[in-house]
Amino acid sequence: MTPSLLVLGGSAFVGHAVVAEGLERGYAVSTFNRGRLQSQPPAGVTALHGDRLDPSTLTPLGEGSWDVVVDTWSGAPTAVRDAATRLAPRAGHYVYVSSGSVYPPPLPVGLDESAATVDGSADDTDSSDYARAKRGGELAAVAAFGERALLGRCGLILGPREDVGRLPWWLQRMARGGEVLAPAPPERPLQFIDARDLARFLLDASQDGLDGPFNLVSRRGHATMGELLEACRGATAGERTTDAELRWTAAEVIEEYEIEPWTELPIWLPLGTEYEGLHGMDVERAHAAGLRCRAVTETVADTWAWMAALGGPPPVRGGIPPHGLSPERERAALSAAMRSSGS
Ligand SMILES: NC(=O)c1ccc[n+]([C@@H]2O[C@H](COP(=O)([O-])OP(=O)(O)OC[C@H]3O[C@@H](n4cnc5c(N)ncnc54)[C@H](OP(=O)(O)O)[C@@H]3O)[C@@H](O)[C@H]2O)c1
Numbered sequence: 001m002t003p004s005l006l007v008l009g010g011s012a013f014v015g016h017a018v019v020a021e022g023l024e025r026g027y028a029v030s031t032f033n034r035g036r037l038q039s040q041p042p043a044g045v046t047a048l049h050g051d052r053l054d055p056s057t058l059t060p061l062g063e064g065s066w067d068v069v070v071d072t073w074s075g076a077p078t079a080v081r082d083a084a085t086r087l088a089p090r091a092g093h094y095v096y097v098s099s100g101s102v103y104p105p106p107l108p109v110g111l112d113e114s115a116a117t118v119d120g121s122a123d124d125t126d127s128s129d130y131a132r133a134k135r136g137g138e139l140a141a142v143a144a145f146g147e148r149a150l151l152g153r154c155g156l157i158l159g160p161r162e163d164v165g166r167l168p169w170w171l172q173r174m175a176r177g178g179e180v181l182a183p184a185p186p187e188r189p190l191q192f193i194d195a196r197d198l199a200r201f202l203l204d205a206s207q208d209g210l211d212g213p214f215n216l217v218s219r220r221g222h223a224t225m226g227e228l229l230e231a232c233r234g235a236t237a238g239e240r241t242t243d244a245e246l247r248w249t250a251a252e253v254i255e256e257y258e259i260e261p262w263t264e265l266p267i268w269l270p271l272g273t274e275y276e277g278l279h280g281m282d283v284e285r286a287h288a289a290g291l292r293c294r295a296v297t298e299t300v301a302d303t304w305a306w307m308a309a310l311g312g313p314p315p316v317r318g319g320i321p322p323h324g325l326s327p328e329r330e331r332a333a334l335s336a337a338m339r340s341s342g343s
Contacts (some may be wrong), residue, residue: 002026002027002028002073003025003027003028003068003205003207004020004027004028004029004030004064004066004067004068004224004339005018005019005027005028005029005030005063005067005068005069005070005203006029006030006031006032006048006064006066006067006068006069006070006087006091007019007029007030007031007032007069007070007072008031008033008052008069008070008071008072008073008083009031009032009033009071009072009073010031010033010040010072011030011033011037011038011158011165012017012037012161012163012273012317013070013159013161013162013164013195013317014097014154014157014195014198014199015031015033015070015072016161016195017159017161017195017196017198018070018072018199018200018202018203019031019042019045019292020042020196020199021196021199021200021203022203022225023042023044023045025203027068027203028046029044029045029046030045030046030047030048030051030064030066030272031045031046031047031048032050032052032060032061032083032211033047033049033050034049034050034051035047035049043073048061048064050217052073052079052082052083053075053076053079055082056175057088057113058083059242061083061086061087062086063275064090064284065090065091065097066087066090066091066092067091067092067093067206068091068092068095068203068206068207069083069087069091069093069094069095070095070097070203070206071083071084071094071095071096071097071137071138071141072097072100072298073096073097073271074108074130074133074134075133076124076125076126076127076129076133077120077121077122077123077124077125077133077135077136077137077139077140078122078123078124078125078140080096080122080136080137080140081122081123081140081143081144082335084140084141084143084144084145084149085144087144088144088145090208091145092148093145093148093149093150093206093209094141094144094145094148094149094150094152095149095150095152095202095205095206096137096138096141096149096150096152097152097154097198097202097275098134098135098137098151098152098153098154098213099130099131099134099153099154099155100153100154100155100215100277100281101130101131101134101152101262102117102118102120102131102134102135102138102153102279103115103116103117103118103128103277104116104117104118104131105274105275105282106274106275106277107275107276107277107278107280108276108277108280109220109276109277110277110280110281110284111215111277111280111281112215112280112281112282112284112285113153113212113213113214113215113282113285117135117138118132118135119135119138120133120134120136120137120138120139120259121134122137122139122140122143123136123137123140124136128298130312132327136333138151138213145211148209148211148282149211149212149213150202150205150206150210150211150212150214151212151213151214152198152201152202152214152216153195153213153214153215153216153281154198154216154217155191155192155193155215155216155217155278155279155281156190156191156192156193156217156267156278156279157192157193157194157195157198158192158193158194158195158267158299158303159195159196159299159302159303160195160196160302160303160305160306161195161306162195162303162314163314163316163317163320164316164317164318164320164323165265165266165314165316165322165323165324166266166267166323167232167267167299167300167303168303168307168314169266169323170229170232170266170267171235171236171300171303171304172305172307172324173232173244173325174229174232174233174235174236174240174244175236175239175240175244176240176244177240177241177242177243177244178242178244178245179245179247179334180229180244180245180246180330181247181249181254181265181325181330181333181334181337182225182226182229182245182246182247182248182249183225183248183251183254183261183265183268183270184248184249184250184251185225185226185230185244185248185271186224186225186226186248187224187225187226188224188225188226188268188279189220189221189224189280190218190220190221190222190223190224190225190228190267190279190327191217191218191219191220191221191222191278191279191280191281191283192218192222192223192267192299193216193217193218193293194293194294194298194299197294198216198294198296200292201214201216201286201290201291204290205289205290206290208290214254214284214285214286214289214291215281215282215285215286215294216286216291217281217283218283218293219283219287219293220279220280220281221307222293222296223257223296225267225268226246227296228267228296228300228312229246230246231297231299231300231301232298232300232304233246234297234300234301235297235300235301235303235304236304242318244322247334247337248263249333249334249337250337251270253278253333253336253337253340254270254333255270256336257291257329257332257333257336259325259329259333260303261273261322262275263323263324264324264325264329265325266323266324
């Protein structure tokens, strides 16, 4: 019989990848959202509509039955509770797309799923604290589905349709050409997951009946900062009138200019901070269960191809602060780096 998949969400970044993976596998796919981001669902998808913050509109979730539910919610935990409670009697497996943010700092390298998490509550109506909200969502999923709940603790997610603006910013920056402030060292190991690899793992794992928490990113060093930026340079090469030259700049200079890691220089974190574990989670449980991560060159090239096809700036989801470094601040830091190196 054809497996059935319900994606709570399903029309932005991660949800879209899950829907595409479900369709590719021949699943009968439904989505549940307000219909704001997508007026027409992809061919073959049954679109159900409602507002997760308004329980009176959740009626469609009380009517069907599904083998797998994937929930991408990142707001107040009560939305997970209200959906999961309705679905539990008629759905097989519940996959909650959680986050490594449930682990409180300091985040040492090698943190596995047994590490302590922040507190949270399934009954929390507040979403202002992201880590607490994600933990509350986890607890809500487990309360309703027990051993039929899988918690996907994702680290950094990249790939086509990214609506945060991390990889898209680096690609746009490389396309502009000139001297690019590149945070040294190039060997800095990164950890991330392509949304399409995440989608594949989540559906494989639910088919296999896996439950509990899984840290979901590549192995540490799957790519380095240097390999990522070279991949961005390579992908955008055809678009430039002047070449993009990577100027590897010491973290101390970047710090001196108060350039924010992670947001102004997206994806990058200096080595040795209390957030080191954001690029260093232990992911052996997921890899033993079949997680496979594609090459960084493919993630980068496909993201650039998606951006090019858009014909305009990539969308950024509401409430996300702008990512990237202004040309003025970049020039100032590059000049300072040149002075301090005496060249
Ligand atoms: N980006 C990262 O690096 C990262 C890292 C770790 C974890 N994560 C997690 O990954 C997930 C990413 O999700 P995504 O945004 O890509 O998922 P998505 O499912 O593709 O998009 C969000 C969906 O939620 C729907 N939605 C929003 N408000 C709603 C409401 N009130 N009622 C019903 N539906 C509503 C939206 O459609 P409508 O607006 O049409 O309703 C949309 O379909 C999040 O859980 C995030 O915490 C991300």
